[in-house]
Amino acid sequence: MARQSKSVTTIVDIARKLKLSPMTVSRALTGNREVSERTRQKVLRTATALGYQPNRWARSLVTRRSSIIGIVIPDISHSFFAEITCGVEEVIEKSGYDILLCHSRSNAERERSEISMLVGSRVDGLIVASVQPEQSPEPFTRLTEMKVPFVLVDRFFPKSEFASVRVDDRIVGRLATECLIALGHRRIAHIEGRGISPGSFRKLGHLDALKAASIASRKEWILEGDFSLESGREAMRAILRMKPRPTAVFAANDPMAVGAVYACRDAGLRVPEDISIVGAGNIESPHHPNPFLTTVDWPREELGRVAATILLESIKPSGEMQPTSKVFEPRLLIRQSTGRRTG
Numbered sequence: 026m027a028r029q030s031k032s033v034t035t036i037v038d039i040a041r042k043l044k045l046s047p048m049t050v051s052r053a054l055t056g057n058r059e060v061s062e063r064t065r066q067k068v069l070r071t072a073t074a075l076g077y078q079p080n081r082w083a084r085s086l087v088t089r090r091s092s093i094i095g096i097v098i099p100d101i102s103h104s105f106f107a108e109i110t111c112g113v114e115e116v117i118e119k120s121g122y123d124i125l126l127c128h129s130r131s132n133a134e135r136e137r138s139e140i141s142m143l144v145g146s147r148v149d150g151l152i153v154a155s156v157q158p159e160q161s162p163e164p165f166t167r168l169t170e171m172k173v174p175f176v177l178v179d180r181f182f183p184k185s186e187f188a189s190v191r192v193d194d195r196i197v198g199r200l201a202t203e204c205l206i207a208l209g210h211r212r213i214a215h216i217e218g219r220g221i222s223p224g225s226f227r228k229l230g231h232l233d234a235l236k237a238a239s240i241a242s243r244k245e246w247i248l249e250g251d252f253s254l255e256s257g258r259e260a261m262r263a264i265l266r267m268k269p270r271p272t273a274v275f276a277a278n279d280p281m282a283v284g285a286v287y288a289c290r291d292a293g294l295r296v297p298e299d300i301s302i303v304g305a306g307n308i309e310s311p312h313h314p315n316p317f318l319t320t321v322d323w324p325r326e327e328l329g330r331v332a333a334t335i336l337l338e339s340i341k342p343s344g345e346m347q348p349t350s351k352v353f354e355p356r357l358l359i360r361q362s363t364g365r366r367t368g
Contacts, residue, residue, distance in 0.1 A: 034077040042071055093123050094336065095143035097153045099131040103280075104308050105325055106154060109178055112329020113152055120337055122149070131252070133157050137164050150174035150336045152329075158220045159183065174339040178332040181222050186348035188339070190332040192323040193352050194223045198230025200321050200357045201275045201303040206238045209366035210273035210301060214246040216260040216285065218277035224252070227277045227305060246271055250281045257284025258291075265292050272300060272366050279304035279320055286318070286362065297364035307358060319363040323355045 036054070040047045045068070053060045053068035060068075094117050098106040110126065117124055125148060129136035133156050143151060155177055157164060162182040168175050169187070177189040205213050215231045218224025228247070235242050248263055250256035257276050261284065264271055276282035282304025289296050296302055307322035331351050 034072075034075040036077075038075060039068060039071050039077060042075070043067060092121060093125050093146070093148045094333070095125045095127065095140075095146070095148040095151045097127045097129055097136055097139050097143070097151065097155075099129050099136075099154055099156050101126070101128040104310070104312065105279075105306050108310075108325035109154065109329040109332075112326035112331075113178075113333045114329075115326075116330050116333035116337070122337075129156055131156050133161075140164055140168070144168070144171070144173055150176075150340045152176050152178055152332050152336060153180075154178050155180045156221060157182075159222050159225055162187070174336055176332045176336045176339075178328055179223065181350070183222065188335055188349045190328050190335065190351045191222075191353070192328075192355050194226035195230040195233065197223075197305050197321045197323075197355045198227035198232075198275070198277075199234045200230075200355060201227075201305060202231045202234035203238075204303055204319065204357055204359065204363060205273040205275065205301060206234060206240065208273070208301065208363060211240055211366070212246070212269060212271040212273070213240070214248065214264050214267075214271035214274045216248050216250045216257055216274060216276040216281050218281075219249055219251045224277050231275055250277065252278050252281060254280040254284040254287075257281030258288045259284075261285035261288035262292075265289070265294070270300075273302070273363070274300065275303045277305060279306040279308040279318060282318055282320070282362070296362050298367070301363040301366075303363060305355075316358075317361045319360045320358050321355045322358050323353050328353065 036047050036050045040050045049060060049064065050068050053065040054072065096110060096113060098110065100106055114124055125143060127139040127143065129139055136156055140151065140153065151173065153175060159182060162185040165175065165187050166185065175188065177187055179191050181187065181189040181191055202213060215228060217228045232242055248260040250260050257280060261274065264274060265288065274285055276285055282302050285302050286296050289300055294300055303319045305321040307320045309316040309318055335349050
């Protein structure tokens with residue numbers, strides 16, 4: 026004998042039970058002031074008793090709000106972006122919103138498609154760790170024209186005024202390089218990040234520190250990476266072939282720094298005895314039992330919390346999209362991957 030499926034409770038069911046019109050029930054459920062408090066409470070009690078679940082998408086057609094925030098990050102497996110997402114989630118869920126998370130896979134075209142999909146799904150706002158080239162802010166210019174609220178996190182476009190939450194990447198680069206200079210290193214290579222603001226500004230900070238210490242920068246000692254472990258490994262292999270060989274390396278993020286460490290070990294070299302390496306981002310963080318990598322740290326979860334707070338303010342009925350920016354100060358964490366110059 027076939028089992029009869031349980032029917033879904035609708036607004037019409039509640040209306041019949043209370044002998045009210047469906048419109049009155051709908052208004053009561055959405056908090057419309059045209060409905061008395063007594064009637065509203067009666068509707069809410071009956072809705073709970075009947076197991077009513079609101080249809081979010083149908084409701085969004087009426088209210089023009091979905092109560093969903095879209096998030097686009099480059100790498101869902103990267104602990105750095107996972108921590109940012111946790112910070113966003115903490116604030117968003119307390120405010121009654123849900124999250125729709127998208128993974129661009131560090132691909133600018135895929136990111137644009139994800140943003141388009143989220144906007145088409147009527148999300149109320151977006152938080153994006155963009156991989157668009159630094160000189161190509163067009164997707165976000167378009168969002169501004171469409172009046173879609175958004176906040177950039179860990180990224181920004183220097184020539185555009187968009188809401189953003191980030192670390193001061195120039196100071197990140199300066200702190201990392203100053204650490205190596207203080208240890209006596211003068212031949213310092215840099216593995217830069219490709220195309221986006223964290224990479225370009227960390228490189229500027231690196232050059233700032235060299236200039237302040239009267240150390241000449243050498244073009245061949247700056248190699249391009251793409252923020253991945255493998256690109257750090259490949260760049261380090263090139264560094265190890267140089268003559269004279271740099272005695273220290275600043276990689277623009279921790280995965281590239283880890284790749285550089287692996288390349289040194291592959292070549293039979295010791296870190297830091299033969300070469301010192303500094304990263305940025307503190308991906309080992311407190312989650313690793315024996316953090317090894319000297320790095321530059323900043324509060325990723327707090328980046329997410331602040332980005333979410335700014336976004337929620339802008340999507341309030343009385344809110345406006347303001348190009349609000351919050352810039353965090355980084356701090357240096359000295360560990361085992363750096364040591365005094367010995368040669």
